[in-house]
Amino acid sequence: MPTNETIILFSKRKLTKLLFFSVGYGLLGLRQIVKKRPGLVIDKTGFTDYSSGLAAGHVSWSDVRGIKIVSLPGHKQRYIAIILKNPHAYLERQSSALKRKAMTLNLRKYGSPVQLSDTSLRCTFDELHYHLQKHFDRSRPYVLN
Template sequence: MQENIEIPLSKKKLVLLLAGSLVFVAAGIWFLINPPKINNALFGNPTFILIISIAAILFFGTIAVLIARKLPENKPGLIIDSVGLTDNSGGISAGQILWSDLQNISVIEINRQKIILLEVKNPQDYINRQTSGLKRKLMQLNYNSYGTPLSISSNSLQIEFNELVTLLNNRLMAIKG
């Protein structure tokens, strides 16, 4: 039997992510209040600037709130044990994911951001157990886009991405035999 592994949240990474989100919120507010005068049909269009400004404020504002809620937490970001893994690393964390449900671990890259996809036998069960309607919708969107509602990023964890992928794959292979 392998030991339990607890990977803490990285407060430093969370603070940097929060600062980055707040910069985009501030830029959205600035463009909303004082839209730039650009001589371009698309980027100079006041309606386009308004839509982009509101989208930036809403999207990055939501991310900032989720990160701010994670900062004071002392729970580990990820727990890996003999039963499965418990994800508490992000805003739409899935909670406990059983090894018996896990079929495959893969990696995708979206805009130079690497993400671990956890493919499970029963994806709808993981979506349905979410109590938050927003989390449920985001997990459904992930499922529709990537074939699984479950993903993990090392952005908020005290571990390098490749080390985390290797750790998860090794543990899955050991459990599955």
């Protein structure tokens, strides 16, 4: 006899992954709250990122090819992708295999393993983008035509 309902069960594998990543990122977020250091430092040499579980650490302006804004399809959240001259060098220096894998996915999807967001920072997205772009532009040699 045909039924009018469809039952779809939970995927234990998917829920386990979700729980693992949620707990992992929750612990990383808690660590960021407890530590008394800034989320991001931008200066003439580059920037040092402590803002998330995928924080890249120090990125030199000499390693940066460009800065672009990326959006996730269907989401309002925007990110700043730091386009690197040699992104694999930044992947190789990551000590955590999980972090390296997540950054590799960012590289494949958005063209860079280094993504910055205002989510955990005390600034707006536009302020973050402005300061990064300003310091990056200042690090470039002037070209006179």
